[in-house]
Amino acid sequence: MSGEEKMRAKKDKATGKAKEAVGRAVGNESLTAKGRAEQTKGDARETKEKIKDTLKEK
Template structure:
C-alpha cells in the first residue's frame, strides 16, 4: 500500500474514533454514529488497498 494512502486511512480512522468518543461523552448519538461511519469507511478503504497490493505481488 502506498505510504500516503495508508497514513490518510489511519488519519480518517483516528478522526472517526475522536468523533465517536466525543459524541459518546456529550450524549450526541448523531456525532457518535458519524464517527463509527468514518471508521468503517477508512477500514474498508484500507482493506481494498491491501487487496490491491496483494494482487500486484
C-alpha cells in the same frame, strides 16, 4: 499499500474514534454515528489497498 493511502486510512480511523468518543461523552448520537462511519471508511480504504497490494504481487 501506498504511503499516502495508508496515512489517509489511519487518519480516518483516528478521526472517527475521536468523533465517536466525543459524541458519547456529550450524548450526541449523530456525532457518534458519524465517528463510526468514518472508522468504517478508514477500514474499507485500508482493506482496498491491501487487496491491491496482494494482486500486484501475483
